[in-house]
Amino acid sequence: MQDVWPTVRAERQALIADLQGLSEPQWETPSLCAGWSVHDVLAHIVASAKTSKLGFGWEFARAGFDFDRFTANGVARERGVRPAETLDRLRAVLDRTVSPPAPADSRLVEMVVHGEDIRRPLGITRAYPQDAVADALRLQIRTSEGFGGGRELVAGLTLVADDADFTTGSGPEVRGPLLALLLTASGREVATAELGGSGAETVRERLASSTY
Template sequence: MPSKEWPVVWAAVREERRALIDDLTALRPEQWATPSLCPGWDVHDVLAHLVSTAKTTRWRFLRGMVTARFDFDRDNAAGIARERAATPAGTLAEFRRVVDETKTPPAAPATRLVEAIVHGEDIRRPLGISREYPIEHVATALRYQLKTPAAMGGGKQRAEGSRLVAVDSGDAAGSGDVVRGSGLSLLLAVSGRPVHPDEFTGEGAAAFLSRLAIAD
């Protein structure tokens, strides 16, 4: 049965998708080929992936995984190949069409919010685009990532041994030496994205960054 939180999460997902559309609408043609924070994917690839996952139902996910012989990378590549239009404008038009979709693979809707924010940064950071994310959106995504194993796309293991404190939301989780940073920086770090050392303070910051480097 759907949780009472689902409508709130899906509203946040739609908001993040629309914000990304706004940012991408003004891109110059050559910017679409910019390498994203996802190794091997450019900006256009990440958008095609977001289109693919917006259309992914539980059954479609399971069929795709069987076809990909349960290889997540192969399944993602197939989704990008299927949804990447001949031009970025075509892919962006399809993303607009699916912006209000509430489909999800066999996982909590919070995974769609994690994806919207993290993949949004996979695109924005290399392009030099900044977004002031609503703190509550980031906090929801971070809480989900911190309780989800890395094998399932989460960041639980990356956070082990640290007391993570989001200085903007006031959320704190874990035990160990304190690591302070914005909720967004912490979310990206535990999601396996590159972060700058200056994004963190606290007595546990250096050890946290070292563990991230080893894990990735």
């Protein structure tokens, strides 16, 4: 199994570099996560970076085994009074290598997808490592929608990256940039505009009626 942590560290570092010059209004820009600002998503990334398997069990129980409440509690806990404080908290966990009870590649999903949740609304672009994006996508298409994945979204379809050597599935083709495929499989409708192929409209329709 690939050691994801060097990539996770590099992505944390890249996000810090991209965000350290933001203005106060930019921090309150709505992210791609409904109801969350850019600042909120950063706080969530910090909370996830601090959450071990044992810590997850404890905090999940405190949230009444409600995943949405658990996530909201993490954002509230790690969101500093000022964005610079939250950014410092990410710097403090730069080298941290603990994870909630989930596959290791979920840490790649965390950093790439949430990285785009922040960057896209701000007009910031990043060239992510293609291997990391591909591994994250492989995990997302195995993961059910209820756990934040896209298994139901892409069932019966073939995903084809037009900028990488990546093809998976069977059925009508959904073709586009590897990152757009990952974001779509993670429930981000904005990325479906970059997709083509005979199966693209099916994905759009499924996503529009999903619970994301």
